[in-house]
Amino acid sequence: MPELPEVENVCRGLSEIVPQGSTIQSFEFFRKDLRFKLPIKKLQSFKGAQLRSIERRAKYILFKTDRGVLFSHLGMTGQWRELKKSESRGKHDHLLIAFSKNIQIVYSDPRRFGFFDWATDNIESHPRFKEIGIEPLSEEFNADFLEKFFAHKDSPVKSALLDQKGVAGLGNIYVCEALFRTGIRPQKKARLVPALKLPLLVKEIKKILEASILAGGSTIKDYRNPVNGQGGYQDQHLVYGREGQLCSICHSPIKNLRLSGRSSFWCPTCQD
DNA sequence: AGGAAAACCTGCGTGC
DNA sequence: TGCACGCAGGTTTTCC
Numbered sequence: 001m002p003e004l005p006e007v008e009n010v011c012r013g014l015s016e017i018v019p020q021g022s023t024i025q026s027f028e029f030f031r032k033d034l035r036f037k038l039p040i041k042k043l044q045s046f047k048g049a050q051l052r053s054i055e056r057r058a059k060y061i062l063f064k065t066d067r068g069v070l071f072s073h074l075g076m077t078g079q080w081r082e083l084k085k086s087e088s089r090g091k092h093d094h095l096l097i098a099f100s101k102n103i104q105i106v107y108s109d110p111r112r113f114g115f116f117d118w119a120t121d122n123i124e125s126h127p128r129f130k131e132i133g134i135e136p137l138s139e140e141f142n143a144d145f146l147e148k149f150f151a152h153k154d155s156p157v158k159s160a161l162l163d164q165k166g167v168a169g170l171g172n173i174y175v176c177e178a179l180f181r182t183g184i185r186p187q188k189k190a191r192l193v194p195a196l197k198l199p200l201l202v203k204e205i206k207k208i209l210e211a212s213i214l215a216g217g218s219t220i221k222d223y224r225n226p227v228n229g230q231g232g233y234q235d236q237h238l239v240y241g242r243e244g245q246l247c248s249i250c251h252s253p254i255k256n257l258r259l260s261g262r263s264s265f266w267c268p269t270c271q272d
Numbered sequence: 273a274g275g276a277a278a279a280c281c282t283g284c285g286t287g288c
Numbered sequence: 289t290g291c292a293c294g295c296a297g298g299t300t301t302t303c304c
Contacts (some may be wrong), residue, residue, distance in 0.1 A: 059298080
């Protein structure tokens with residue numbers, strides 16, 4: 001479900017609900033088998049920790065505390081929301097964190113592809129983050145970076161952009177959109193994308209992500225922010241989910257091609 | 273070694 | 289109405 005803009009909105013929403021300086025009072029685990037087994041003992045050791053901030057890295061939500069970092073990945077259908085004391089939990093609520101001042105947040109995830117883990121303050125030394133590439137909204141992400149990352153890659157450019165070891169945070173929606181807006185067909189081998197096109201690709205990726213963050217992310221089906229609101233960026237999708245509809249530029253039908261097991265929406269006329 | 277496919281799950285829409 | 293099938297904003301594991 002959630003890509004960078006959605007995760008960013010979840011972090012911002014959670015920050016509104018749980019103020020900086022709140023203390024973790026307790027955890028409740030309703031299910032311990034998510035994508036991976038929850039490190040319950042370790043998570044319990046955060047009881048009493050003081051929250052410094054809630055931030056995003058790639059598609060991860062980082063709860064930064066004075067005892068280290070607890071982090072959450074939403075998988076496809078993960079959701080965080082506030083659970084008021086009077087409310088009862090839902091079928092797919094798996095984990096609850098109670099903070100000071102009676103603030104509770106709950107993690108819900110029907111497909112259970114999400115997961116949790118913890119790290120020291122220096123998260124980049126955690127094995128999981130060692131494998132994670134650079135932030136697409138950072139200065140580091142530029143045409144030179146892409147040129148090096150794409151060099152010798154025989155995989156389709158679409159798959160290369162989805163590879164979190166390169167640029168971290170893009171997912172199926174935003175890669176499809178970015179390739180359409182730069183006129184690059186998704187199945188083109190990464191190493192064959194003309195270097196001349198890379199500055200535009202970088203620019204469009206940043207533009208799309210920023211616009212989507214601003215719009216509250218994309219809600220196709222499941223995504224909701226922590227106050228249960230939908231995103232608005234789906235209205236600006238030009239190809240994603242639009243198979244058979246007419247291309248906004250040339251009016252030929254949008255196609256859907258399967259690449260590495262993922263649907264890839266594209267316009268055969270506008271993209272080469 | 274790198275790339276593709278399968279696996280991990282539940283729910284929903286479609287077509288018979 | 290029911291059931292089988294395919295598909296879903298992701299990532300890891302397995303298999304060529």
